Amino acid sequence: MNQWKNFTKGFLRENPVLVLILGTCPTLATSTSVSNGLGMGLALTFVLVMSNLVIASIKNLIPGKVRIPAFILVIATFVTIVDYVLKGYVPALHKELGVFIPLIVVNCIVLGRAEAYASKNSVLSSIIDGFGMGFGFTLALMTLGGIREILGAGTFFGMKVPIFPADMQGNPKTILIFILAPGAFLVYGYLVALTNRLKNKLN
Amino acid sequence: MDIIEHPGVVVAAGRDLVKVKILQVSACAGCHAKGACTMADMEEKIIDVEDFGGRQYKAGDHVTLQMGKGSGNRAIVMGYLVPFLLMVAALITGSYFIHEEGILALVSISVLIPYFVILYLRRDKMKGKFVIRIKS
Amino acid sequence: MTNIIVPAVVSLGSIGLGAAVILYFVAQKFKVIEDPRIDEVEENLPGANCGGCGYAGCRAFAETLVKGADQGDISALNCPAGGNETMANVAKILGMVAEAKDPQIAVLRCSGSRANAPQKVRYDGPQTCQFAHALSSGESGCPNGCLGLGDCVVTCLFDAMYMDEETGLPVIIEDKCVACGACVKACPRVIIELRDKGKKSKRIYVSCMNTEKGALSRKNCTVSCIGCGKCVKVCPHDAITMENNIAYIDDVKCKLCRKCVPECPTAAILELNFPPRKEKTEGEPTPAEA
Amino acid sequence: MSLLTLSGSPHLQTDRSVRGIMFDVVIALIPALLVSMWFFGLGALKVTLVAVIACVFFEWLITKYLLKAASTVGDGSAIVTGILLAFNLPSNLPAWIIIVGALVSIGVAKMSFGGLGKNPFNPALVGRVFLLISFPVDMTSWPVPRFEGYMSLGGITDAITGPTPLALLKAEKLAELPGYVDVLLGNMGGCLGEVSAAALLLGALYMLYRKVITWHIPVSYLGAVVLFSGILWLVNPGIYVDPLFHLMTGGIMLGAFYMATDMVTSPMSKKGMLLFGFGCGILTILIRVFGAYPEGVSFAILIMNAFVPLINKYMKPKRFGEAVQNG
Amino acid sequence: MKTFTFTLGGIHPEENKISEHSPVERLEIPGQLFVPITQHLGAPAKVLVNKGDQVKTGQLIARGEAFISANIHAPGTGKVSKIDVHPDQSGYRKTMVVIDVDETEVWEDGIDTGTSIIRSIPYAKEEIIQKIKEMGIVGLGGATFPTHVKLMIPDGKKVETLIINGVECEPYLTSDHRVMLERAEEMLVGVQILMKGLGVNRAVIGIEKNKPDAIAHLSTMAAGFPGIEVAPLMVKYPQGAEKQLIKSILNREVPSGKLPLDVGCVVSNAGTALAVYEAVQKNKPLIERVVTVTGKNVKHPCNLLVRVGTPIQALIDKAGGLPENSGKVISGGPMMGKALNTLEAPVTKGTSGILVMQQGESLRKEVQNCIRCAKCTQVCPMGLEPYLLAQEAKLEKWDMAEADKVMDCIECGSCLYTCPSGRPLLDYIRVGKSKVGNIIRTRKN
Amino acid sequence: MAKTESTFTNMVATMVIIMVLAGLSLAGVVNLTADAIAKSEKEKMESALKEVLPPFDNDIAATRKEVKVNEKDKLVLYFAKKGGEDVGVAIETFTNKGFSGNFRIMVGFRPDGTIINTSVLEHHETPGLGDKMDVKKSKFPNQFKDKSPADFKLQVKKDGGSVDAITAATISSRAFCDAVQRAYDEFVKQGGKQQ
Amino acid sequence: MEYIIIFIGSAFVSNIVLAQFLGICPFLGVSTKVGTAVGMGTAVIFVMTLATIVTWLIYYYLLVPFHIEFLQTISFIFIIAALVQMVEIILKKSVPSLYQALGIYLPLITTNCAVLGIAILTITKEYNLMQGVVYTISIAVGFTFAIILFAGIREQLELTEVPKGMRGIPIALIITGILSLAFMGFANLV
Ligand SMILES: Cc1cc2nc3c(=O)[nH]c(=O)nc-3n(C[C@H](O)[C@H](O)[C@H](O)COP(=O)(O)O)c2cc1C
Ligand SMILES: Cc1cc2nc3c(=O)[nH]c(=O)nc-3n(C[C@H](O)[C@H](O)[C@H](O)COP(=O)(O)O)c2cc1C
Ligand SMILES: Cc1cc2nc3c(=O)[nH]c(=O)nc-3n(C[C@H](O)[C@H](O)[C@H](O)COP(=O)(O)O)c2cc1C
Ligand SMILES: Cc1cc2nc3c(=O)[nH]c(=O)nc-3n(C[C@H](O)[C@H](O)[C@H](O)CO)c2cc1C
Numbered sequence A: 001m002n003q004w005k006n007f008t009k010g011f012l013r014e015n016p017v018l019v020l021i022l023g024t025c026p027t028l029a030t031s032t033s034v035s036n037g038l039g040m041g042l043a044l045t046f047v048l049v050m051s052n053l054v055i056a057s058i059k060n061l062i063p064g065k066v067r068i069p070a071f072i073l074v075i076a077t078f079v080t081i082v083d084y085v086l087k088g089y090v091p092a093l094h095k096e097l098g099v100f101i102p103l104i105v106v107n108c109i110v111l112g113r114a115e116a117y118a119s120k121n122s123v124l125s126s127i128i129d130g131f132g133m134g135f136g137f138t139l140a141l142m143t144l145g146g147i148r149e150i151l152g153a154g155t156f157f158g159m160k161v162p163i164f165p166a167d168m169q170g171n172p173k174t175i176l177i178f179i180l181a182p183g184a185f186l187v188y189g190y191l192v193a194l195t196n197r198l199k200n201k202l203n
Numbered sequence B: 001m002d003i004i005e006h007p008g009v010v011v012a013a014g015r016d017l018v019k020v021k022i023l024q025v026s027a028c029a030g031c032h033a034k035g036a037c038t039m040a041d042m043e044e045k046i047i048d049v050e051d052f053g054g055r056q057y058k059a060g061d062h063v064t065l066q067m068g069k070g071s072g073n074r075a076i077v078m079g080y081l082v083p084f085l086l087m088v089a090a091l092i093t094g095s096y097f098i099h100e101e102g103i104l105a106l107v108s109i110s111v112l113i114p115y116f117v118i119l120y121l122r123r124d125k126m127k128g129k130f131v132i133r134i135k136s
Numbered sequence C: 001m002t003n004i005i006v007p008a009v010v011s012l013g014s015i016g017l018g019a020a021v022i023l024y025f026v027a028q029k030f031k032v033i034e035d036p037r038i039d040e041v042e043e044n045l046p047g048a049n050c051g052g053c054g055y056a057g058c059r060a061f062a063e064t065l066v067k068g069a070d071q072g073d074i075s076a077l078n079c080p081a082g083g084n085e086t087m088a089n090v091a092k093i094l095g096m097v098a099e100a101k102d103p104q105i106a107v108l109r110c111s112g113s114r115a116n117a118p119q120k121v122r123y124d125g126p127q128t129c130q131f132a133h134a135l136s137s138g139e140s141g142c143p144n145g146c147l148g149l150g151d152c153v154v155t156c157l158f159d160a161m162y163m164d165e166e167t168g169l170p171v172i173i174e175d176k177c178v179a180c181g182a183c184v185k186a187c188p189r190v191i192i193e194l195r196d197k198g199k200k201s202k203r204i205y206v207s208c209m210n211t212e213k214g215a216l217s218r219k220n221c222t223v224s225c226i227g228c229g230k231c232v233k234v235c236p237h238d239a240i241t242m243e244n245n246i247a248y249i250d251d252v253k254c255k256l257c258r259k260c261v262p263e264c265p266t267a268a269i270l271e272l273n274f275p276p277r278k279e280k281t282e283g284e285p286t287p288a289e290a
Numbered sequence D: 001m002s003l004l005t006l007s008g009s010p011h012l013q014t015d016r017s018v019r020g021i022m023f024d025v026v027i028a029l030i031p032a033l034l035v036s037m038w039f040f041g042l043g044a045l046k047v048t049l050v051a052v053i054a055c056v057f058f059e060w061l062i063t064k065y066l067l068k069a070a071s072t073v074g075d076g077s078a079i080v081t082g083i084l085l086a087f088n089l090p091s092n093l094p095a096w097i098i099i100v101g102a103l104v105s106i107g108v109a110k111m112s113f114g115g116l117g118k119n120p121f122n123p124a125l126v127g128r129v130f131l132l133i134s135f136p137v138d139m140t141s142w143p144v145p146r147f148e149g150y151m152s153l154g155g156i157t158d159a160i161t162g163p164t165p166l167a168l169l170k171a172e173k174l175a176e177l178p179g180y181v182d183v184l185l186g187n188m189g190g191c192l193g194e195v196s197a198a199a200l201l202l203g204a205l206y207m208l209y210r211k212v213i214t215w216h217i218p219v220s221y222l223g224a225v226v227l228f229s230g231i232l233w234l235v236n237p238g239i240y241v242d243p244l245f246h247l248m249t250g251g252i253m254l255g256a257f258y259m260a261t262d263m264v265t266s267p268m269s270k271k272g273m274l275l276f277g278f279g280c281g282i283l284t285i286l287i288r289v290f291g292a293y294p295e296g297v298s299f300a301i302l303i304m305n306a307f308v309p310l311i312n313k314y315m316k317p318k319r320f321g322e323a324v325q326n327g
Numbered sequence E: 001m002k003t004f005t006f007t008l009g010g011i012h013p014e015e016n017k018i019s020e021h022s023p024v025e026r027l028e029i030p031g032q033l034f035v036p037i038t039q040h041l042g043a044p045a046k047v048l049v050n051k052g053d054q055v056k057t058g059q060l061i062a063r064g065e066a067f068i069s070a071n072i073h074a075p076g077t078g079k080v081s082k083i084d085v086h087p088d089q090s091g092y093r094k095t096m097v098v099i100d101v102d103e104t105e106v107w108e109d110g111i112d113t114g115t116s117i118i119r120s121i122p123y124a125k126e127e128i129i130q131k132i133k134e135m136g137i138v139g140l141g142g143a144t145f146p147t148h149v150k151l152m153i154p155d156g157k158k159v160e161t162l163i164i165n166g167v168e169c170e171p172y173l174t175s176d177h178r179v180m181l182e183r184a185e186e187m188l189v190g191v192q193i194l195m196k197g198l199g200v201n202r203a204v205i206g207i208e209k210n211k212p213d214a215i216a217h218l219s220t221m222a223a224g225f226p227g228i229e230v231a232p233l234m235v236k237y238p239q240g241a242e243k244q245l246i247k248s249i250l251n252r253e254v255p256s257g258k259l260p261l262d263v264g265c266v267v268s269n270a271g272t273a274l275a276v277y278e279a280v281q282k283n284k285p286l287i288e289r290v291v292t293v294t295g296k297n298v299k300h301p302c303n304l305l306v307r308v309g310t311p312i313q314a315l316i317d318k319a320g321g322l323p324e325n326s327g328k329v330i331s332g333g334p335m336m337g338k339a340l341n342t343l344e345a346p347v348t349k350g351t352s353g354i355l356v357m358q359q360g361e362s363l364r365k366e367v368q369n370c371i372r373c374a375k376c377t378q379v380c381p382m383g384l385e386p387y388l389l390a391q392e393a394k395l396e397k398w399d400m401a402e403a404d405k406v407m408d409c410i411e412c413g414s415c416l417y418t419c420p421s422g423r424p425l426l427d428y429i430r431v432g433k434s435k436v437g438n439i440i441r442t443r444k445n
Numbered sequence F: 001m002a003k004t005e006s007t008f009t010n011m012v013a014t015m016v017i018i019m020v021l022a023g024l025s026l027a028g029v030v031n032l033t034a035d036a037i038a039k040s041e042k043e044k045m046e047s048a049l050k051e052v053l054p055p056f057d058n059d060i061a062a063t064r065k066e067v068k069v070n071e072k073d074k075l076v077l078y079f080a081k082k083g084g085e086d087v088g089v090a091i092e093t094f095t096n097k098g099f100s101g102n103f104r105i106m107v108g109f110r111p112d113g114t115i116i117n118t119s120v121l122e123h124h125e126t127p128g129l130g131d132k133m134d135v136k137k138s139k140f141p142n143q144f145k146d147k148s149p150a151d152f153k154l155q156v157k158k159d160g161g162s163v164d165a166i167t168a169a170t171i172s173s174r175a176f177c178d179a180v181q182r183a184y185d186e187f188v189k190q191g192g193k194q195q
Numbered sequence G: 001m002e003y004i005i006i007f008i009g010s011a012f013v014s015n016i017v018l019a020q021f022l023g024i025c026p027f028l029g030v031s032t033k034v035g036t037a038v039g040m041g042t043a044v045i046f047v048m049t050l051a052t053i054v055t056w057l058i059y060y061y062l063l064v065p066f067h068i069e070f071l072q073t074i075s076f077i078f079i080i081a082a083l084v085q086m087v088e089i090i091l092k093k094s095v096p097s098l099y100q101a102l103g104i105y106l107p108l109i110t111t112n113c114a115v116l117g118i119a120i121l122t123i124t125k126e127y128n129l130m131q132g133v134v135y136t137i138s139i140a141v142g143f144t145f146a147i148i149l150f151a152g153i154r155e156q157l158e159l160t161e162v163p164k165g166m167r168g169i170p171i172a173l174i175i176t177g178i179l180s181l182a183f184m185g186f187a188n189l190v
C-alpha cells in the first residue's frame, strides 16, 4: 500500500474511534477538553508508534505462541514510561487522565495494531501506521473534546468562546452537561452517526 | 422453554459421542471491529454431545447445538456464582480470625481449591445436569 | 538506585517465566486464529451480504469457499453479485480456478400494467405484496399477476429495481441487477425469474405466468398468455414448452431467432434489446440470428 | 359504481386516534396552565408557548430533513411534550434555554429513536433533566408566585426568586414550609406545572374519564410515596415531613398522572404498571430525602423508564388458558 | 337473571342489528348454481358427477373422503353444465360444480320436505353421527368444521356439556337470532340429537342479552326439553368465540393448543343444531342456510333462506341492489368477515351474512407508529400482546412470535379494531400464524 | 530471517529476555523521572503554601505535622516563620460533605487567627459549579480573606452564617466552610503555633 | 455502614459504565439478550473480585516491599490475563460438562479495561483488602445492573425500527447517555 494512504486511512475511513469504535473508554473519559484530548492522543500515539516500531523489528524473534504476551509486555513498558514521564513533567495532565494512562495497555487500538499490522509489516510501514492511527485517534479525541469544551465550558483550549450569555456574576451560562458523563455519550453517539454518513457519502 | 443455540462443526463422530467444535467469541468480538482487536477474543472449544438422536454425523458437518436455558444458568451458578460466594464468605468469616490481610487474601482464594476439587470428584454426576443436544 | 533494578528485573523475569509457562499450555490447548484466508477472501467479496450465494452473508460464504478449497472443489459456489471477476480473484487467493458462469439477470414475467390489466377492486390492507396475495387474488383479479406493491423493490440491495408509477409494475435496471435472486424469493407470486443475460443482453421470454385457461385469463388482462401453442409450433429450436396453459421459453435452447414473438396473438412474448424490426409483411419469416 | 375495497378483517375500527388522545392530554393540562398563569403571569404562557413551538418545529425539521419521512407533527405528541416540558421549568427561564431543552427532548430523546412510540425514555423528562444538570442556577431559581403576577407583563427577569418547598426541605428548614392550603392551590414556588395539585387532579380525572390513562400507575406511584415517606415520618417526624406534604409538593402529581403514564415509556401490562409506579414512588422519595436533588420525580421516572423493557419481558399480561395450563 | 361473561379483554363495537326484526324469507333458486367442492375446513370433497349429468335437489354430488372433510349435495335440480373453476369469496378461482337449474324442483328420494316437526329421536349414537356425516353437516358458526368429527369423541376424553352458540356477537348479523326465534322447536330437537350423539345430558344455549326476545322464547320452549338451559350473556365481542363462550358459561379455560374437548365440552352453533335436526329427522342434507343481507345503506335489509351456490349478486339484488356509494361487500360480519372482490362468488355453507359497507366507513385508517398504549393488549380476549406479535411478524422473528403464543390468536380482530394508531395488527398476526404454523408442522415431521 | 519456532524453551527464553529488558528500561525511566516527580510534588505543595502564607524563610517542609482524625482522614499543619518569628500556620484540611465526596483544601492563618487565604488542593466537585471555590475560578474564596472565624460565622447565609454561597452550589459552599472550620478548630487546639 | 456507602457509591452513584467510563466495550458489545447479560454479569463479578484480591496481594506484598510500584501496570495485566486463563483451565479440567455449557451460553470473558482499571483504582484509592473487595463487588454489580437494563432496552429496540443512520453504535451511545443522565439522580445519595 502506498505509504500516504497508509498514513491517512486512520483519519476517516478507518478512524479507530469514530468508525472502528475502539478504545471507547479513554475516548469518553478524556475528551472533557481539547487539551485533555490532545494529551491523551499524544500519549497513545507515542505508545502506538514505539510499540509498533519495537514489535515490527523483533517480530521474527518472537515465537508465535507467546506473540500476544510479548506484545503486551512491550506495550506495557511504554505505557509505564509514558505514565512516569507525564507524572514528572506534566503533573496536571497526568492527574486529569488518571487511570486511563495505564489502561492504554489494554487499549484495542494499540494491541490490535501490533497484532494486525506491526507483526506482519516492515518497520517503516509500522511506524507510519502507528502515526496514522494515533493521529486519527488524537483527531477524534480533539473533535470530541472541542465540542464538549466549547458547549460545556465555553472555552476552546482554555480560551473563552463568547457564545453563551453571561449570568449575574459574569460567568457564561454554558451547557454544563457536555463536560459531564451523559454529554460524552451523546456527543460521541452523534459524532459516530455523522462519521458514518460522511463515510457513506465519500464512497 | 428457552433454548440457547450455538453453531458448531463436528470434528469426530462415534457411535455414542459426537465431538463438536464451537468458536466462543468474547463480548468484544461481538462488535464489528473484531478484525482489529484480537486479544484472546476467540477460542475453540470441543463440546461432547451424547444426545444426538442416533443420527449419523461425520467430521465437517455443520450442526447447531442446543441447550436449555436452565443448563446455562446452572453452569453460571456453579462456575462463577458459587465460587464467588465462597470467596466472599471466606473473606468475611476469615476477617474475624485473621488480622493479617495478606493471609486473609490467600485464604479466601484458596477456598476455591477444595471447591473445584469437589467439583472434579463429582464431575460424572454433573454431566447429566448440562444437557447439550444437536438440533435436528 | 540499583536497589530497584534488581527486584524489578527479578520479579518481572519471574512473572515472564510464569506467564510463558501458563500461556504455553494454554496455547497448546485452545488458542486458534481463524484461517487468514477467510479474511482475505471476504475482502474480495462485494460485502453486500445479499445472500445471492445461498449463504448467510459474505463472511459465511468466505468460510465456505475456504473450506471448499480445502476439499478441492469450489465449482458449485458462485457469487452472483460479484460476478466472474470476483470469483476469479477469490479462486486465485485460494489457488483454484473458477469457471466463468454465464451472467444472469432478473426478468419480470408479467405485463399486467394498469392499462393491460385494469384494476377491479381496491386493496386497502398493508401495502405489501405478501399481504395482498394472502388476502385475495389482487386488484386486477389475475391470480398469478404482479400485485404491484413492490416487495421485490424493497428487497433489492442493489437499487436495481423501481416501481413504474404509470404501469404499476416493477422495472429491473439492467446495469444494476446482479442476479442475486433476492427479489425472486421476495415475490409471493414467484413471477420474477433469473434468466441468462444472453448475447448483448438480448432476451426473449413469455411475460406471463397466468395458468388459467385462455378465456379466463383474457378477462383480467389483455396481454396474458392464453396457452394457444402457436409459439411452440413455430419455434425451430424446440425451445418452447407448454405446461399449465403457459408457454415457457428455455433460455439455453432459445437461439434468439425472434420467430415466436409476432406469432403470439396477445403479444405476451417480449423481446428485449433487439434492434428494431424492419417493416415486414404478415407471416414473412424474420431473419434468423441477430 | 366505484371499485370495491379489499382488506383483511376486521372491517371496523374505533374512532379514537392518536391525535385525539394527545389532544385529550392537552385539554387535561389546561386547568394547570391557567393556574400557573394566574400565579406566574405571562411568563408562564411565554415559557409554554416557546416550548411547544420549539418542540413542534424541531420535530418537523427532523422528520423533513434528517429522516426524510412524512411529517408527523399532526399527531400532536410534540405539543404534549412541549407543554409537559414547559410544566417542568421555572417560569422565568430564558427562551434560548427552553429551546435547547426542546431540542434535546425532541431531537435526542424522541426522533433519534425514530419518533413517536419508539423512544424508551420520556422525552420531556430527558429535556428537563438535561437542562437541570446543565443550568442548575436557572433551573433552581423559582420566581415567587404573586397574585398580582399576571399583571406584571413580562417583568420576569427581575422577579424575586425564592425557594420551593422541597428546597426548603433540603435545607432542613421545616419551619418556613408553606401550609397545605397554599400547597393545594399552588401558592408556592416551583415549576409551572407542579404548582397546583388541585388543577392537576382535575385534568387527571378528565383523562381517566376519557380512558387516556388507567388508574394503575398513578395509584401505585402515589401509594408508594405515601408508604415510604410515611415509614420515614413515623420513624422520625422531626426530620422527615409527613406523606401528605410529599404528595402535594413538587412534581409528584404532575409526574404520577401525566409523565409516568406516558404510554410510550411505561409498561404494557397491568401488573407491570403497578410495579412501575411503585418503583417511581420509592425512587422519588429516596432521591428527595437522601439524594442531592430536592426533587426526584424526573430522575425516578427516567430510571424506571429504563426498567420498562425488562418489566414488559417478565410481566406478561395474564394469558387465556394460563391458569389451567397444567391442570 | 344471572348474566354470564368472560373476563379477559373484549370490545363493544356498535351493534347495528338492522335486520333483527325481518322474518326469514326464502330466496328463489337462481338460474345457475355454483357449488364449490370445498365448503368446509379440511380436505376437498371428491366430485361424483360428470358434466352433463342430471341431478336432483339434495343428491350427493361430492363425497368427503378424508377424515376431516364433508359431503356436498346438489342444492338444486338441473343439469351439471360444467365442472370448472369459478371465483370464490377470495377471488381466486376454485373448482366448482355448476348446475343449470331446471324450472321444476325434484328432490332426492327419502328427503322429507314437509313442515311437521318430528320430536322423537329413534336413533342410536352411531346412527346419528353417520347421518350427520352423510348429510354433509358442517358448523354454521363460521369455521365450517365438519360436525360429525366433533361428535366422535376420542377414547379417554370425556364430554359433559354441549354448548349451543346462539351468541351472534358480530355486529349487523341476525341470522342465528331469526333461527332461534322462528325455528326454536326444531332447533331444540337438533340440540337433543347432538346431546344424544355426544352422550351428554346437559346442554346450555348461550345468547347475548341484546336478543331478549330470543332468550325469552327459548327459555319457555326449553322447559319442555330436559337438560337444556339458556344462559344470557353480556353483550361483548367476541362473546361468541368458542373459548370465550366456554369460559363465560362453564368458567373453564381451554388451555393453549387444546380443544374444547379437553375441558369436557363441545360447542355448536344454533344454526348447526337446526341443520342437524333436518339432517337426522328429515334426511335433508345441508343445501341451504339463513343469510343476513344488511348494511346501513341497503334498501331492504333482510334475512334470507338461500341455497348454497347462489351467486352473492342475487342476494344483494333481493335486498334492493347494491347502493350507489358502497365501498366494501363483506361475506360474514364486519369483525371476522371476508371482503369480496367479486359478487359472482357463491354463497357457501359458511356464509352467515352479506354486509354492504359505505365507502366512508370501508377505508382503513392511516397507519401510524405504535404508541404502546396497550389498548390492544387490554382488549385481546386471549391475553396476548398484539402489538408485539405484529411487530415480530413484520420483522420475521418467528421464534419470538411462537414464544409469545401467536398461535393462540383467534383472529377476532379486537386488537385492530381498538388500535388508535390504526395499525394493521391482525394482518401481520395472520402472517405470523401461518409462518409459525408451518414451522411447527415441519418441526413435528 | 526465519521465524523463531514455538518450542517451550524458545518461548520461555523470549519471555524472560523481554521481561528483563523491560524491567531494566523501566527501572531506568523511573530513576530518571523520580527527581522530576518529587520536584513537581514538592512544588505543588510549596506553591499552595505560598499562596496561603505570608513570606517566610524557614524550611517549612520540616515543620510538617500530621494530625490523624480517623483511620483515613488527617490534617496537616505547616508553620511559617520569618526571622524566627511565627508569621502564620498553613493547615491542609478536608471535608467529606462535598457534592461529590471528599475534597482537600489548604487554609492559612495568621497567628491571631485571621484567615490569610485558601487554596484548593484536590476536589471532585462539578466543573462550573462546585469548582468555583477555587480562587482561580471565582471570587467566592475572597470573602474569607482577613476574616477571623471567631466572629465571621463559617456557615452559608442560608443556614444563618456569614458566607455568601456560590450560586447553585450551596452544598460545596457548605462543605468548604466545614473544611475551614475544621482547620480553625485545629488551629485553636494547637494554640496557633508550633509546639 | 462504611461498606454500604462504598456499595451505593460505586454501584449506582458513580456507576462504572455510566459515570466512570470503564468497560464500555463489553457493555456495548455484549449480546443484546437479557439472559446473556445476567450471565455475563455474574461471571464479571467473580472474575473482578478474584482479580482484585490477587492484584492487591501482589501490590502490597511484592511491589511495595521491593519498591517496585512502577511495575504495577505490567504485572497487573499479566496476572489478570493469566488468572482469566487459569479459571478457564480449572473449569475445563474439573468439570468438562460445565465448562462446555458455559462455552455455549456465554461469550468469552476477557481482560478488559474494566477489570484492570478496577484493580488499579483499588490501589489508587488506598483501600484495604475488605474495602477493596467491597468496592470491586459493588462496581461489578453496578456493571451487571447497567448491562441488564441496557440489554432490555436493546431487546425492545430490536422490534422498533430505529432510523438507519442511528442504528447500532450511535443509538446505543445515545441510550447510554440518557441512562447516565438518569443515574445522575443518584448523585450524593451517600
Ligand atoms: C385440526 C382440528 C381438529 C379438530 N378436532 C376436533 C375434535 O376432535 N373434536 C371437536 O369437538 N372439535 C374439533 N375441532 C373443532 C374446533 O374445536 C372448533 O370447533 C372449530 O375449529 C371451529 O371453531 P371456531 O369457529 O371457533 O374457529 C378441530 C379443529 C381443528 C382445526
Ligand atoms: C371471534 C369469534 C367470534 C365468533 N362469534 C360467533 C358467534 O357469534 N356465533 C357463533 O355461532 N359462532 C361464533 N364463532 C365461532 C365459534 O367459535 C365456534 O366455532 C362455533 O360456535 C362452533 O360451532 P359450529 O361448529 O357449529 O359452527 C366465533 C368465533 C370467533 C373466533
Ligand atoms: C450536575 C450537577 C452538579 C452539581 N454539582 C454541584 C456541586 O459541585 N456543588 C454544589 O454545591 N452543588 C452542585 N449541584 C447543585 C445542587 O444539586 C443543588 O442545586 C444545590 O445544592 C442547591 O442549590 P442552591 O445552591 O441554589 O441552594 C449540582 C447540580 C447538578 C445538576
Ligand atoms: C397520558 C400521556 C402522557 C404523556 N406524557 C408525556 C410526557 O411525560 N412526556 C412527553 O414527552 N410526552 C408525553 N406524552 C406524549 C407522547 O406520548 C410522547 O411525546 C411520546 O413519548 C413520544 O414518543 C404523553 C402522552 C399521553 C397520552
Ligand code: SF4
Residues within 6 Å of the ligand: C105, C106, C155, C156, C157, C158, C159, C160, C161, C172, C176, C177, C178, C179, C180, C181, C182, C183, C184
Ligand atoms: S433485481 Fe433482483 S436479482 Fe437483480 S439485484 Fe435486485 S434483487 Fe437481485
Ligand code: SF4
Residues within 6 Å of the ligand: C108, C129, C145, C146, C147, C148, C149, C150, C151, C152, C153, C170, C186, C187, C188, C189, C190, C191, C192
Ligand atoms: S413482482 Fe412480485 S413482489 Fe414485485 S411487485 Fe409484483 S407481485 Fe410484488
Ligand code: SF4
Residues within 6 Å of the ligand: E379, E380, E381, E382, E383, E384, E385, E386, E408, E409, E410, E411, E412, E413, E414, E415, E416, E426, E429
Ligand atoms: S385478533 Fe388475536 S391478537 Fe388480536 S385481539 Fe383477537 S385474539 Fe388477540
Ligand code: SF4
Residues within 6 Å of the ligand: E369, E370, E371, E372, E373, E374, E375, E376, E377, E386, E387, E418, E419, E420, E421, E422, E423, E425
Ligand atoms: S393499540 Fe395500537 S398503538 Fe396501542 S399498543 Fe396496540 S398496536 Fe400499539
Ligand code: FES
Residues within 6 Å of the ligand: A022, A023, A024, A025, A026, A107, A108, G021, G022, G023, G024, G025, G026, G112, G113, G114
Ligand atoms: S476501552 Fe474500555 S472496555 Fe474497551
